[in-house]
Amino acid sequence: MADPKGFLTTPRQTPVRRPVDVRIKDWREVYARFDRGKLEGQAGRCMDCGIPFCHTGCPLGNLIPEWNDLVWRHDWHEAAERLHATNNFPEFTGRLCPAPCETACVLGINADPVTIKQVEVEIVDRAWGEGWVQPSPPVISTGKSVAVIGSGPAGLAAAQQLTRTGHEVTVYERADRPGGLLRYGIPEFKMEKRHLDRRLAQMRAEGTLFRCGVTAGVDITADQLRASHDAIVLAGGSTVSRELPVPGRELAGIHQAMEYLPLANRVTQGDLAESPITARGKNVVIIGGGDTGADCLGTTLRQGAASVTQLEIMPRPPGTRPGHQPWPTYPMIYRVSSAHEEGGDRVYSVSTQEFVGAADPGDPGPASGPASGPAGPAQVRALRLIEVELSGGRFEPVAGTEREIACELVLLAMGFTGPERGPLLTGLGVEFDQRGNVARDEAYATSVPGVFTAGDMGRGQSLIVWAIAEGRSAAAAVDRYLSGDTALPEAILPTARPLL
């Protein structure tokens, strides 16, 4: 056990965020460095519970009390080994995970939980800094070949596990660089791309092949994939954005979050001098109060938006754990992300009725510029909304509460409905489940022999930690399919669900 009295003598401490007025002028990560001595004290708060409920919150089965104890004893090298035993990419989860392990921590019943996520990220950052993270190439070759479609966290985890066990793995990615949402969705201020690039270099050194700019199903057909590989892992994500079919949706200046964020990420990666969809000088409305909306918020503020309003149809959640969401569940509470701290207004219990264009009949036009010419749709200049009440599971409009918000840029961040049913999935002939995701059995196998699926493509929109857990588990299933047996760990079943 770490410090036997640590949880009594040491209060929880989390890293400070850099000052708002400084950080919104750059794209670097928001959090300041955490003092190593303080971090060891934080790890010492862990009680090494007989039943560590933190494990139940983490789909990876991270060995949390073990690395807490090792850090407290200053054995960071062994802590890094234990961390990598269950997680291929702790630098991603340590920065980006909402940490369901912390809301499940036993200490959280009547005190502040252990800062598990901070301990995780500090261990892996030190491991990289000290040169402890090295390529781990396979010692044998099985002679089998695996195609992984998609290079998000699920595809990367599956590819690394399968490469290390001796299979020849090719990752096909339609974008110009690997990483999936880690590269083109999540902004630099949440995770700098250097962490991703460093891990990709490790994977390349281990022998994983990356073929970017290749759309599976188009540039290489489903039949060609099947003919040239012994197994296929579909890890193409949940990429169909939820739509908002209200009048005026066709107006210029209304974009899906995943049209907007990739361009902003291209600017920070040096591909573009300025994004063609920029918030600079504009009044922005973001529809959707979740994490994607928060990523849009932080990005618009850094681009110099004049104002930002984030709309959410659900009521504002309570500030503390409600009674019907007891420990160790992950509660729906009011959270202030770093982006929310930086600016913008959050408006709850509202529904968008329509978008108003500058050229609408009787409309005097936008205050901030002329309408588009006849060649294109008019520019959006306002959004009309109405307040709603949740009644019997339905949102009922509240009469007389209609109002307009002026806006020249609208970002839709309302989630994703599932994978694209394009030539890859139709060409392979896989079946879909009731929710529209790629159907799979308990071994991550789709309805087509030799074809497996992991991550958001099979689970639906989820989290990085689940994608990594699925990628690792699917790799074990593929290895068993190819070799008859496997020594690879299986983190979770495809049917496992978060503690909600």
Ligand SMILES: Cc1cc2nc3c(=O)[nH]c(=O)nc-3n(C[C@H](O)[C@H](O)[C@H](O)COP(=O)(O)OP(=O)(O)OC[C@H]3O[C@@H](n4cnc5c(N)ncnc54)[C@H](O)[C@@H]3O)c2cc1C
């Ligand atoms: C804006 C945003 C922010 C998020 N922030 C967080 C966060 O902070 N923390 C968190 O835990 N989760 C976050 N999530 C969710 C998380 O990113 C996803 O759950 C996770 O990335 C899913 O991983 P994946 O590997 O299944 O798919 P993805 O990361 O979506 O990767 C799929 C890849 O497959 C590629 N692909 C698809 N079809 C083809 C094809 N036919 N041929 C070749 N390539 C193909 C795509 O180009 C993509 O690169 C966020 C999601 C979004 C949209």
Ligand code: SF4
């Ligand atoms: S539940 Fe919390 S206190 Fe208990 S072992 Fe896990 S991290 Fe430590």
